[in-house]
Amino acid sequence: MSVRELIVLGSASAVPTKTRNHNGYLLRWDGHGLLFDPGEGTQRQMTHAGVTASDLTWLCVTHFHGDHCLGVPGIVQRIARDGVAHRVDAAYPESGTVYWRRLRHAAAFHDTEVIREQPVSGEATRLDTGDAPFTLTARRLDHYVEAYGYRLEEPDGVTMLPAELAARGVRGPLVRRLQEDGAVTAPDGRTVTLEECSVRRPGQKVAFVMDTGLCPAVYELADGADLLIIESTFLDEDEPLALERKHLTAGQAAAAAAAGGVRHLVLTHLSERYGDADEERFLRQAAARFSGEITLVHDLDRVPVPRRRAVVRPRPAE
Template identity: 60%
Template sequence: MARVSSRELVVLGTGSQAPTRTRNHNGYLLRWDGLGLLFDPGEGTQRQMIRAGVAATDVHRVLVSHFHGDHCLGLPGVIQRMSLDRVPHPVHAHYPASGEEYFRRLRHASSFHETATLVPEPVRAPGVIAEGDFGRIEARPLDHPVPAFGYRLVEPDGVRMLPDRLRALGVRGPAVGELLRAGTIVAGGRAVTLAEASVPRRGQRFAFVMDTRLCDGVFALAEGADLLVIESTFLDEDVRLARDFGHLTAGQAGRVAAECGVGRLVLTHFSQRYPDPAAFGAQARRHFAGDLVVAEDLTRVPVPPRRPHPAR
């Protein structure tokens, strides 16, 4: 039986430096079929996970962009909860290698009985940091006052079988799977190739871009993303503040999404100085005409359907 695809972003927090009554510190759980990726667990993430129905056993990898408190102070609680709940699988932790000491302190912030297996995998250079059936996870450096990385999940390219072509070629039943696996089979007295019965299917892509000024890494991560989660800490009228503190404005985030061909844009990491989150969406819309979400805590954002492949 084919595995049912289940891909969505669970937003656990959308605040920035300080939480508010309605916005927790950062936290984002990406469900990617059977894989759970927890990004930037800020203070309060463990409780937000409970509110969102996310279990510690749902997490397979933790990815920290940098070691400012609003992106990492939830680590002690999340790590200890993994042991409390006796998570049966190893959990890999990715974070800037320059913050190794911060990670060590957060991991052992208090006394607890450690039963879960946490595998530290510090990120030392840009490139692929993990590979598996899900594809590959890449890291790219960002431009922030402290060392920071953004992350990108890339599914392998595949093919989409064409039912009309399969019928015309006399390929049916178990032979379809055999053709997919082997690339060539004999049907109707002749060799049939996979290329005759399918079209290329581009793998889906997810990108996570947190605290940064505009830089090459931002565009490299966002390129062709089906779902882009990106900070928009400031509104455009405060672009100087954004630059000084190493952040993006809503308009800049919209421009990135437009230039990189993003499918669905999720704005988050909002400064507490702004009372109306709708203003972020309005400014991003000046550049990006696609699907846009101004994130709220506990929002669930589906990864959009695969984009149709041009007809052959």
């Protein structure tokens, strides 16, 4: 059975707290495991979450500030130690290659050859996902060091309409042929098209946005996302500080989600200046600008990707 969910391994910002570990986000997607921004302690958080190195197929780093990458050495060495045999792709800003190499070889260990590096550069990079059931794009954000957000997209599909198939006598192997060829000849000799018997099913989309000020890429990444995982470092009253440090407030993150028609907004990367009592304020400020589902995550939370939605084909007028 396919599983599509976010596992939160850490949700703090620059400084971890007693209740929030440094960053770490695992997106499980139909047998693939995309680990974003492993900070310190990610290995142990994976153990708490029941995640193994063998679950990982991607390692994606948004930028090379410590809270987003200091867990890389442990993850790489765990991949080697556990003998992971399948390929693990690694995406990171090309401008930070020197930091990647330091992290990748931070200590003595028996190395692994399964990691394939895919550095990103420019305003946007389409990564090579091979035969994976999704595309992965990196877009440059606005931060003090070069930083990228990531967007995973599933291709659009179709949902077959049983009543329309039955009305045209299309059943059994003919249904598969209709899906593959786009048209078949029905038992009565009529040509039946896929369009007549199906509706478009939009592919699911997930966006991951970390340290950044508001910029066009934030909106491009969020556009139409079913799940938007986005930093919410500051409360709205601290917007001048957010602007100075090139981060987002709860309200700004929510406004980007509203502009993009996001279905489920996930807030994370909270500054250590706020305590547990402030969480309700983050939610209120986000809800003031976004009317959809909002989750302010905690470590080890699991957030399912919203179920697919079908676009219903308008019925012809009688």
